[in-house]
Amino acid sequence: MAVGLTSTADTLVRMRLATLQHDLRDQNRVSWIASGAVVGLVLAGGTIWVSAGGDNDLLVVALAVWMLGWVVGPLFAGGGDETVKPEYFTMLPLPPRTLSAGLLSAALAGVAPAVSLVALLSLAVAGAKLSIGALLIAIPAILLQLLCFVLLSRLAVAVYGLLLQVRTGAILAALVNAFILAFTAQGWALIAAYITTDVQGAMASGARIAPSGWGLVAVESAGRGDWLHSLACLAGLVVLAGAMFTGWSALLVRRTTATRSGVRPRRLLTASSASGAAGAKEVRSWTRDLLYGHRAVFAIAYGLFFCMMPLAVGWNAMLPWAGAAAVIMGGSMFANLYGADGTAYWSTLMVPGSSLPDVRARQRAFLLVFGPPVALISVLLTWWSGTDTWPIVLTVVPALLGGAAGLIVLSSVYAAVPTTDAHKRSGNPLNAGENAGEATGLAYVMIVLIALTAAPALVVALFASWWGVPVGLASAVLAWWWGGKAAAERLDQRGPELVTLLRHGRTTGEQTGKSSWTAKLDQLPRAKRHLANFCLGFGAIPLFPQAIVPAVFKLTENPAKVWFLALYAPSVWQWPIIAGMAALGLGMYAYGGFIYYQASKLKARPDSTDRTSAQDPLQQAS
Structure with missing residues (x-):
């Protein structure tokens, strides 16, 4: 059993790495992967900086945000990374736990887990500030916390897929997703309401109760010499990971074995035209x-x-x-x-x-x-x-x-x-x-x-x-x-x-137009392509929340400052900062559009074609 588990996990990890290598041959995918990795690493660096500052209340809230990102991120990214699908292995005589362990190993082999691992190093920084024992406890806490993040993400996707197979579940999932996506854009209002009512301590306490805070609680307890509490938190992470793994395995069994019968029409079409x-x-x-x-x-x-x-x-x-x-x-x-x-x-x-x-x-x-x-x-x-x-x-x-x-x-x-x-x-x-x-x-x-x-x-x-x-x-x-x-x-x-x-x-021979466009983009310097994609993807941040919204706040004399940079500056500088942010956002969009316009005017080289789909990426693992 152990040999079978190890060989299955090794094979699935190599399949996942082969698909990642395949993705890196597509310049557009490379741009998005690189942009996401850069943004993630910046946020991870911010998390480490918070831990170095010694504000553990803010750190535990930041870790809760990371956990929330793992839960809701796949819901808005095409169901998460399922290049290696469970359905591929339906006909193989693999026990459910073996297949689940292999898929989990493959899920850990990616860019997102690596970025989250960097962010979780904040636990080691927090432990090093307390004691050697706290630093030693931080090591298993980091690994268990990362394992729980990935398992929670897989379990959330599985539960969401189950809900979408029932009408009431699909409606409920739509309401939850709509609230989460709206919160990413307008959550500043709720945060401002929380700040003005002075509940930061309550938020930190709630974040410590959530599983995302158990690793930090274990580190803090070790720093105080409360080893029983510290070990209990680590044991809680182990039990939680085991429970999520068991639930995910059960849902995978249902997914790969459930039969879907036809539905008898309730009413026949009687149209006359x-x-x-x-x-x-x-x-x-x-x-x-x-x-x-x-x-x-x-x-x-x-x-x-x-x-x-x-x-x-x-x-x-x-x-x-x-x-x-x-x-x-x-x-x-x-x-x-x-x-x-x-x-x-x-x-x-x-x-x-x-x-x-x-x-x-x-x-x-x-x-x-x-x-x-x-x-x-x-x-x-x-x-x-x-x-x-x-x-x-x-x-x-x-x-x-x-x-x-x-x-x-x-x-x-x-x-x-x-x-x-x-x-x-x-x-x-x-x-x-x-x-x-x-x-x-x-x-x-x-x-x-x-x-x-x-x-x-x-x-x-x-x-x-x-x-x-x-x-x-x-x-x-x-x-x-x-x-x-x-x-x-x-x-x-x-x-x-x-x-x-x-x-x-769109195979290689059927997408001449797309291959031509890819060939045109390939002629641009890689740095220009990445910068253009970054500008088009993130130009909305300075334009809308840092320019348009604070401008509306000033015109309506709304006292809330929240995270709007201009509203924290002296009044004489507020309008210039708003104008600068608007210019920055419009400039980012203009630059990205200009780079793509330049690419459209180039002539595609006849020997530059899109070969990314010439070989099945799953076959590269053999």
């Missing part, structure tokens, strides 16, 4: 596919949480924009409708003249799902806020709805991303396949594009008040009509190519 049949089919997709329902609830809940969190500091000016935020997020979530269909689109393509009815049906379904709740949210929260923003809200919301309805079908046709077919989904519904990063990038681009569709009507509403409402309605109808028409024409012309893409993915 092509438009009616397409509409009925699309409505059934939205009501029966749990991922569709999950994403819709997530988008609406995100809009509510995002705009209601500032109420914690008494700022209600964002309430009217909850509906608009829900539409923008919803459009980004459904920017790959045909990619989600997968090879099932073949049945639609084989019906002559089906493109336009199918596209219009998808647009109607989107408006039916998001239109009524967004309208209700916008009206109620605008009335609740008491602000005089009715002309702007009634202008922007219809414009966004129409713009999103037009753009989601356009992006689904022109920028379709191959994903796993619905009937081939693994036990982890979060996993979007090998193109998860591309799907995420498409969602980010759609957020910007959908917001821009309301810009003309917004400008009219700002300068001409109620005259913006008819302009918003006109732009909504135009975007809906033109977007659907262009998408249908594209399907009529390139429908078979789309089916081929969704069935076979």
Whole structure:
């Protein structure tokens, strides 16, 4: 048994390292991995700096944040790193515990665990400041804490996948995820409320009770000479790791052995026209596919949480924009409708003249799902806020709805991303396949594009008040009509190519355009590529939370300072700092865009092709 466990773990680790080596051949993936590693190491360095300062209350809260990152991070990154999937080993005679131990070993062989290990060295720094015994206790505490982080992440993904297989579970998971993602953007309001009520000590006490604080408590106890308490904390980490490992193993068994039976239709399609049949089919997709329902609830809940969190500091000016935020997020979530269909689109393509009815049906379904709740949210929260923003809200919301309805079908046709077919989904519904990063990038681009569709009507509403409402309605109808028409024409012309893409993915011989673009990027210096990706990925930090939000706070005379740099400076320097932060954010976006524009003007070298998919990475481990 021990030999089998060791050989299985060794094989899976080598498979994981082979896939990592394969990823490092793709310059775009290298850019994202390097950017994430740099940011992680900066945060890890900050954690060590906190421990060196001797503020253990702040350190234990920082460790709790690291644990939270391990829990929620995979939920927004395509289901976490599952290059080595459990389903690959279903037919092998491996005991569940052996397979789980091997997968855990593979999960530990990556960039994220290495960065977290650096952050956990803060325990050794804290122990060294206390005593030699505390430093010795810190060594097993670091290893056990890292093991618990990774196990907690794997267990969270497994539980989340289980919830997505039940309708109520999918809704609950959507609410939790929406709150967490909104907290990453608007959590400053809740933090400000906590700070003003003087509960820092309570937060530190709670963080020590959480598993993320047990390692630090063990180190502190050893520093005081309380060896029994110290060993009890370490034993608690061992028991917790064993319990999580057992639970994860059980869920893996269920994932790799559960059978999925067909569902008997509750009501047959009785439509008498092509438009009616397409509409009925699309409505059934939205009501029966749990991922569709999950994403819709997530988008609406995100809009509510995002705009209601500032109420914690008494700022209600964002309430009217909850509906608009829900539409923008919803459009980004459904920017790959045909990619989600997968090879099932073949049945639609084989019906002559089906493109336009199918596209219009998808647009109607989107408006039916998001239109009524967004309208209700916008009206109620605008009335609740008491602000005089009715002309702007009634202008922007219809414009966004129409713009999103037009753009989601356009992006689904022109920028379709191959994903796993619905009937081939693994036990982890979060996993979007090998193109998860591309799907995420498409969602980010759609957020910007959908917001821009309301810009003309917004400008009219700002300068001409109620005259913006008819302009918003006109732009909504135009975007809906033109977007659907262009998408249908594209399907009529390139429908078979789309089916081929969704069935076979982008192989080396089938993605000339992508290979050409990769070849152009390869001609730029590596430092420029990495810097451009960094600027595009993090330009929002100085622009929005350090420039726009503090500017709004100053204009509304809000006293909260939170983490806004400008508001801590003398009043004479506040506006210059805000202007500097805005210039920095816009400059980062401008630099990244300019570098990519330069790449687009280059000529691809004929001998520079994308060979990253020429060999199955899992075969490289043999």
